Amino acid sequence: MVLIAAGGLWACPYLFGFLMFNVSVCLLDKHMANREKYLAAAGALLSAIFLFLMSNATSIALIITYLTLNSVALSFFGTVLYTIIIKYSPKELTGSASGLVTFAGQIAGAVSPLALGLIISLFNDSYNAAFLFLVILALLGTIVAISIKNNQAQPVKEYEKTTTIV
DSSP states (O other), rough: OOHHHHHHEEEEEEEHHHHHHHHHHHHHHHTTTTTHHHHHHHHHHHHHHHHHHHHHHOOOHHHHHHHHHHHHHHHHHHHHHHHHHHHHGHHHHHHHHHHHHHHHHHHHHHHHHHHHHHHHHHTTOOOHHHOOOOOOOHHHHHHHHTTTTOOOOOOOHHHHHOOOOO
């Protein structure tokens, strides 16, 4: 594969992930109200499948294809994550809750390359062990998503409807 063509193909996962993030927002708004956990679970399960397929890919084209499909699956999970925070957290804590989740994601993003490097070195430079670890984490994400309680958004309390002028 020509290096320039490969560079262009590496943009596909991010481009499709961005597009599907927007599609998943529309899907959530129109068809998945109070059923967000199913979209998150599907995204996590599909991510596990595509990570497994990527670990067994035999060509760069297949790797990019599975990475793109994984990015699409993760866009569904990511959309639901922020939807749940906004929908179910107390309104006065929505910003703090979003910030905490974003902070945790940044910590995970910083620690994961170290963890994967450690796993690869512990298993005699085997990338299969690292992919298996990622697949297991995605499957755990599926279980967590399914276990989310779909409580209805809390109605506004009567005292919150009134405005007091001081």
